[in-house]
Amino acid sequence: MSKAYDKTINAGPVSNPVFSRAMWGRIAVLGLAFALALRGPLALLADTWSYQDFSHGFIVPIVSLYIIWVERERLKEIPIRPSFLGGITVVAAGALALMTGRTASVVLVEESSLLVIIPGLVLLLLGRRYLKALALPLAYLVLMVPVFTPLIEKIHWPFQLFTARFASALLPHLGVPVYQRMQYLELPNISLEVAEACSGANFMVSIIAIVIPLAYFTQREWWRKSLLVVLAFFIGLLTNGLRVTLIGIWTYYNLGDALHGPYHLLQGYFVSIFGFIFLFFTAHLLKKLPPHYSENSLSGEPACPHSYTRADEKRFNSAMAAAIVMLSGLGLYYTFYSPAPLPLNKSLTEFPLAAGQWTGTATGFEKYDLRVPGASDELNNLYRNASGRSVRLYIGYLDSQTQYRKLIGVHFEDLYRNMTEVTVPDGSGGRMTVNRVVSKSGSGDFITLFWYNLNGRNTANRYKAKLITAADGLVTRHTNGALIIVTAGFKDDDDLKQAFSDDLDLIKELQPSLNGYFSR
Numbered sequence: 001m002s003k004a005y006d007k008t009i010n011a012g013p014v015s016n017p018v019f020s021r022a023m024w025g026r027i028a029v030l031g032l033a034f035a036l037a038l039r040g041p042l043a044l045l046a047d048t049w050s051y052q053d054f055s056h057g058f059i060v061p062i063v064s065l066y067i068i069w070v071e072r073e074r075l076k077e078i079p080i081r082p083s084f085l086g087g088i089t090v091v092a093a094g095a096l097a098l099m100t101g102r103t104a105s106v107v108l109v110e111e112s113s114l115l116v117i118i119p120g121l122v123l124l125l126l127g128r129r130y131l132k133a134l135a136l137p138l139a140y141l142v143l144m145v146p147v148f149t150p151l152i153e154k155i156h157w158p159f160q161l162f163t164a165r166f167a168s169a170l171l172p173h174l175g176v177p178v179y180q181r182m183q184y185l186e187l188p189n190i191s192l193e194v195a196e197a198c199s200g201a202n203f204m205v206s207i208i209a210i211v212i213p214l215a216y217f218t219q220r221e222w223w224r225k226s227l228l229v230v231l232a233f234f235i236g237l238l239t240n241g242l243r244v245t246l247i248g249i250w251t252y253y254n255l256g257d258a259l260h261g262p263y264h265l266l267q268g269y270f271v272s273i274f275g276f277i278f279l280f281f282t283a284h285l286l287k288k289l290p291p292h293y294s295e296n297s298l299s300g301e302p303a304c305p306h307s308y309t310r311a312d313e314k315r316f317n318s319a320m321a322a323a324i325v326m327l328s329g330l331g332l333y334y335t336f337y338s339p340a341p342l343p344l345n346k347s348l349t350e351f352p353l354a355a356g357q358w359t360g361t362a363t364g365f366e367k368y369d370l371r372v373p374g375a376s377d378e379l380n381n382l383y384r385n386a387s388g389r390s391v392r393l394y395i396g397y398l399d400s401q402t403q404y405r406k407l408i409g410v411h412f413e414d415l416y417r418n419m420t421e422v423t424v425p426d427g428s429g430g431r432m433t434v435n436r437v438v439s440k441s442g443s444g445d446f447i448t449l450f451w452y453n454l455n456g457r458n459t460a461n462r463y464k465a466k467l468i469t470a471a472d473g474l475v476t477r478h479t480n481g482a483l484i485i486v487t488a489g490f491k492d493d494d495d496l497k498q499a500f501s502d503d504l505d506l507i508k509e510l511q512p513s514l515n516g517y518f519s520r
Contacts, residue, residue, distance in 0.1 A: 026320050033324050034121075036331030037095075040102065041111050048111070048146060056206040060144035063213045064137040071133075078129050080312065082319035087124020088326070094120055095330045102334065103473030104466045105406045111145045125319050136216065143209045152201045159199035159237070166241030167194075167248055174245070176252045185244075190251050192244075200240030207236045211279060218283045231282055239274050340477040341376075341399040342455075344517055348379040348395055351517070355509035358383040358391070370415065372396025372483050374405035383506055389498070391506045394485040395514075401469060401479040407452060408462045414439070415450060415485075421460050424449070424504050426511050433460040434507075438496070444489050447499045449507065453518045454481040482518060 035042075049057035068075070094116030101110030119138050123131045131138075160183040168180035179186040183194045211232035215225040353360035360383040365371060368380055376399040384390045398405055419435045426432040434451040451458055452465040455472065459465050465481070473479040486507055488499035 026317070026324070030320060030324050030327070033327035033331060037327040037334060038098075038114060038117065039331075040334055041098065041114050044107055044111050045114075045144060048107075049144075053202040054146055054205075056209040057144040060141060060209055063209075064140050067137040067140070067213065067216065068134065075130070075133060078133055079127075080125075080316060081127035081129065082125055082315055083123050083127050084319060084322065086128070087120055087122075087319065088322060090120030090123055091117055091323070091326055092120075094118075095326065098330065099333060099337075099474060100470040102337065103339070103479060104470035105401050105403050105479075106466055106470075107403070108146065108149075112147060115142060115145060115147075121323055124323055125316070140212055143205060143212075148205055152205070156196045156199045156201050159201045159240075160194045160196065162237060163198070163200060163241050163244050164194045166238070167244040170241070170245045171248050174249060176248055178248065185248060187248060187252050189254075192248060192251065194244055198240075198244065200236060200243075203240060204233065204236050207232050207276075207279065210276060214279065214283050218287050224286050228279075228283055228286055232279055235278050235282070239278070242274070338477075339400040339402070339473055339479040342478045342480040343399050344377055344397055346517065348377045348397065348517070351379055351381070351395070352510075352513055353381065353383075355383070355506070355513070357385045358506055358509060359385075360393070368394065370394065370412065370485060372398060372405075372407060373409075373411060374398070385502070385505075389502050390488070391502050392485075392487045393506065393510065394487075395482055397480070397482040399480050401481065407481050407483045408465060412483075415448065416462075422449075425508050426458070432458045435460045436500075445491070445496075446487050446489050447496060447503060448485060448487045449503050450483065450485040452481055452483055453514065456515060456518050484514065 045057060048054050094113045097109055097116055098113035101107070101113060118141065119131060122134055122138065164180055164183050164185060168178050168185060171178045171185075177188060185192040185194070208229070211229050215228040219225045219228060353362070360381040363380050363382050365380055371394070372378060375396040378396040379394070381393045382390055383393060396407070398407060401407065415435070415437055417437070417439075419437045421433050422436045423431050423433050432451070434449045437448045437450070439446050439448065451460045452462070454465060454468045455478070457468060459468065469479050469481060486503045488502045490496040490499040
């Protein structure tokens, strides 16, 4: 009799397992495990947000949490149904992204892992219906990670042209004569350039980060929300055009230094403040239009009280334990992982100075700035042939890569501009792909070929190089590699062809020696 009674009690309804007293202790442990596992990406994000172009990142998680808080009563009505298989799979995918980003020293991948792990935890602990209900605040978190940077880099140029055309069309009506030439504005007393930093493209992400919660909290119908987001895009364009117009007026009438210092900063704030004021005013006007319905729910779920059983509580406890174990394991990996240094087969000081018709001389680095930061070993040789032609060879080798010692990064932006991949002989009867860059500057005109060697594997693609580094680091803990740069100067277009031929000839002669240094 008592056993049957006990079974009935155990199978009976209980309160929401998330809000039981015992669960708060487990939630605290989960929070600690989360902080331990993701402290690296969170610290990287905080550093990213410290830059002016990404300062909106500080408000994104706050806004996301606030949206959830506003909808907390509706969320309580959704039954909790942990999804073990789906949740564990998504969290594991995010963990792999985090480990890959840390191993290959790719900040964006490491930061983006948060965008996978957090929804995975929601799915694991609360279930599919909660994941659907929290789609907006979770998707909004994308704006805290600079994932749109590659897209922004591509739209800088059209935004520069639009801004220049807008200002050139408006300035004559304000008494300022102007002639537009591409992104340049020629005024009688000065020439202004709408540079990349002034294109307004970076401002778009910030204004979108503001308009999404603004649309959510002020507009009830989806078409109004969508219209407000679209209008925000044009508001950003127009206010930036007004800023450049203001700079033109300021410089034409010699009212102060509009290009640098506090006046330039003031004009930057003008874009933000004026743009946001106009955005809020537009939201107010849209809100005044007669509504068709009054429902504005985050979850879209009808209120339907749900009774939880002991089995539901047990299932939730198991999901909580799985989440804690996964995060704790990821945190331990992040804490204790370090790449294992792998030195070269022999020092680059022994690299041959004679190769075919080429004779080399070791030179210093005083006037050479394309160097691998913190290189474990490097050389900078100048080779000449019998006809007096010269080609420079630089090799920078890292026995292991970290965030501050890596082959691929912003310090090589000059190499990445206008580069194209070309196939060249590898010196052993085969072919390999290298990057070709033609640069013209005050210090001279040069044609440069460069590529990466990762444990004897040559690749020109920097993304493929990162993947190889990540795979090697995860499997063998080795993240070593080398950047190889071959550069020749030229005088004119005809000489450019000969300089390219010189680069190829030196590569053909030296490639067998290079393989001996890097192959394992």
